[in-house]
Amino acid sequence: MDLAYIPSPSTGVLHLGPVPLRGYAFCIIIGVFVAVWYGNKRWLARGGKAGTVADIAVWAVPFGLVGGRLYHVVTDYQLYFSEGENWVDAFKIWEGGLGIWGAIALGAVGAWIGCRRRGIPLPAYADAIAPGIALAQAIGRWGNWFNQELYGRPTDLPWALEISDGANREAGLYHPTFLYESLWCVGVALLVVWADRRFRLGHGRAFALYVAAYCAGRGWIEYMRVDEAHHVLGLRLNVWTAIVVFLLAMTYIVVSSRMRPGREEIVEPAALAQQAKADAAKAVTDSTGMAKTDRTGSAKADSAGAADPAGSADSAGSADRAGSAGPDANTSGAGTAAGSKEPGVKPESAEKS
Numbered sequence: 001m002d003l004a005y006i007p008s009p010s011t012g013v014l015h016l017g018p019v020p021l022r023g024y025a026f027c028i029i030i031g032v033f034v035a036v037w038y039g040n041k042r043w044l045a046r047g048g049k050a051g052t053v054a055d056i057a058v059w060a061v062p063f064g065l066v067g068g069r070l071y072h073v074v075t076d077y078q079l080y081f082s083e084g085e086n087w088v089d090a091f092k093i094w095e096g097g098l099g100i101w102g103a104i105a106l107g108a109v110g111a112w113i114g115c116r117r118r119g120i121p122l123p124a125y126a127d128a129i130a131p132g133i134a135l136a137q138a139i140g141r142w143g144n145w146f147n148q149e150l151y152g153r154p155t156d157l158p159w160a161l162e163i164s165d166g167a168n169r170e171a172g173l174y175h176p177t178f179l180y181e182s183l184w185c186v187g188v189a190l191l192v193v194w195a196d197r198r199f200r201l202g203h204g205r206a207f208a209l210y211v212a213a214y215c216a217g218r219g220w221i222e223y224m225r226v227d228e229a230h231h232v233l234g235l236r237l238n239v240w241t242a243i244v245v246f247l248l249a250m251t252y253i254v255v256s257s258r259m260r261p262g263r264e265e266i267v268e269p270a271a272l273a274q275q276a277k278a279d280a281a282k283a284v285t286d287s288t289g290m291a292k293t294d295r296t297g298s299a300k301a302d303s304a305g306a307a308d309p310a311g312s313a314d315s316a317g318s319a320d321r322a323g324s325a326g327p328d329a330n331t332s333g334a335g336t337a338a339g340s341k342e343p344g345v346k347p348e349s350a351e352k353s
Helices: 023-045 052-075 087-091 100-118 122-140 142-147 177-199 205-224 237-259 269-339 348-352
Strands: 013-016 019-022 161-163 172-174
Touching (some): 023 052, 023 122, 023 142, 052 100, 052 122, 100 122, 100 205, 100 237, 122 142, 122 177, 122 205, 142 177, 205 237
Antiparallel strands (some): 013 019, 161 172
16 A cells, blocks of 8 residues: 555646636746746846846747647657547647757747847846746646656655556556656756856856756656657667757857856846936936025025124124213213313312311
8 A cells, every 4th residue: 555655636627617727738837927037037137127038938938839849749740640640639739748859949049039129149038047947847847747647667656656547558656757857947947046146157158057957857857757759779869869958058168158258247238228317317316406405505595694794783783882882971971070170170178278
């Protein structure tokens, strides 16, 4: 008796009234939202404008979905074009089947178009969005859980995945390779964020690190899978793809760091011009405020100065009048006293005697 395992979902479709919401599509939508949201935060930190990441994603996401589906259909063509299969199923993207290699490749074409329209260097944009793409993959892999697909060999581990409706597989417990890849992608996102802060990666090197790290994990996880796939020299096709892309990404990191060290100082010229315009407007506002303050202060000083002279004149006038009266009075009194002692005039007492 198995005491612990990951159960399969009871259904892969949720109904919102008459509208069916498939778990696989829901996971992809949430992943895209997270990638755009986090990419926007990183783009703003690099000096870009708000909304630029979303504007370019309008081009990148549809191209990525088409590319991912094309890669899946081409590499697993027997599922749609062999005898007894219906080729119309190749368009049923909600039933699963997106190749990340095709999604990134064609999605980059869409991002390039969007960047060209905004005058933005594609490598800078790719560096900003790289961790968000890894998080989007981590969320999107849970769509495989809803579809009960992409599982590994049978296992009795506590975290085994219960498959109750696997295509061409008997019910049982299997390695949850979708979970392994989801956790690996979260680790890749954290690695890219750390390395970008530590080494200030630029010119597409953060994106190349994401690609290399993802390929390193995809190689061993792909090796564990047991679903039908093409093999080349004894290895699954996606394992070879992971090896080749890993080598290309590492080569790009080495060559790019030698040819273009450091990171871009300006990632969006329009944002720089907008900031300069805002700074100029702020400077004008500040200078206007200072001028108003100076004029108010001068007016107050003038008013105080006009009041002070009048007060000083009154005080001076009072002092002058007081000073004039004081000496005159004293002089008159002194003269009277002195007049009684004028020469030739005898006092009465002296006459009587």
